[in-house]
Amino acid sequence: MSALDHVDLELLAALADDPRATVVALADRLGLSRNTVQARMTRLDKAGVFLSYERAISSSALGFPLEAVLSVTVRQADLPRIAEALERVPEIVQAYGLSGQIDLLVHVACRDTQHLFDTDARILAIEGVERTETSLVMGEVIPYRVRPLLELADDDQ
Structure with a gap:
C-alpha cells in the first residue's frame, strides 16, 4: 500500500479513539461524506491495515485468570x-x-x-x-495501542 495520507491517519485515529464508531459517525466526526469514509475503510482493509475484527475478550471472564x-x-x-x-x-x-x-x-x-x-x-x-x-503476567502495564504511532506518523506528513 502507498503511504497513508493525512485523511487516512485522521480516520485511523478516530477508529483508535472509538473502535465501534459507525461509518456515519466517522463521517460526521471527520467532516467527510459517508461514501468517502466507506471507500477509504475498504481500501485500508484490503491493504491489510486492520489487523483483526475479532472482539478482544477477557480470558479471566472465560475462566482462565x-x-x-x-x-x-x-x-x-x-x-x-x-x-x-x-x-x-x-x-x-x-x-x-x-x-x-x-x-x-x-x-x-x-x-x-x-x-x-x-x-x-x-x-x-x-x-x-x-x-x-x-x-x-502480573498485570498489563501498557495495553495494545497505536494512537501514539498515528500521531507520530501524522507529524511526519
Missing part, C-alpha cells in the same frame, strides 16, 4: 511444524517469532498453576521444542 508468557527455544529446522502444533494448543492466545536467544514468545491463559504446568508440559512435548522458561 492466570496468564503467562513462555520463552520457547526450538530446533530452527522444525519451526514450521512446531508452529502448527502450537496452534492446536487452545491455551495459547498469541505467539511471536523472535530473533536472538529465544525463538518464540508464547502468551498463554490458564485456570490455575496446575493448568499452567500441564500446558507447559504439552508444549515441551512437541518434538523440536528444546526448552521453555515461564514468566507469570
Whole structure:
C-alpha cells in the first residue's frame, strides 16, 4: 500500500479513539461524506491495515485468570511444524517469532498453576521444542495501542 495520507491517519485515529464508531459517525466526526469514509475503510482493509475484527475478550471472564508468557527455544529446522502444533494448543492466545536467544514468545491463559504446568508440559512435548522458561503476567502495564504511532506518523506528513 502507498503511504497513508493525512485523511487516512485522521480516520485511523478516530477508529483508535472509538473502535465501534459507525461509518456515519466517522463521517460526521471527520467532516467527510459517508461514501468517502466507506471507500477509504475498504481500501485500508484490503491493504491489510486492520489487523483483526475479532472482539478482544477477557480470558479471566472465560475462566482462565492466570496468564503467562513462555520463552520457547526450538530446533530452527522444525519451526514450521512446531508452529502448527502450537496452534492446536487452545491455551495459547498469541505467539511471536523472535530473533536472538529465544525463538518464540508464547502468551498463554490458564485456570490455575496446575493448568499452567500441564500446558507447559504439552508444549515441551512437541518434538523440536528444546526448552521453555515461564514468566507469570502480573498485570498489563501498557495495553495494545497505536494512537501514539498515528500521531507520530501524522507529524511526519
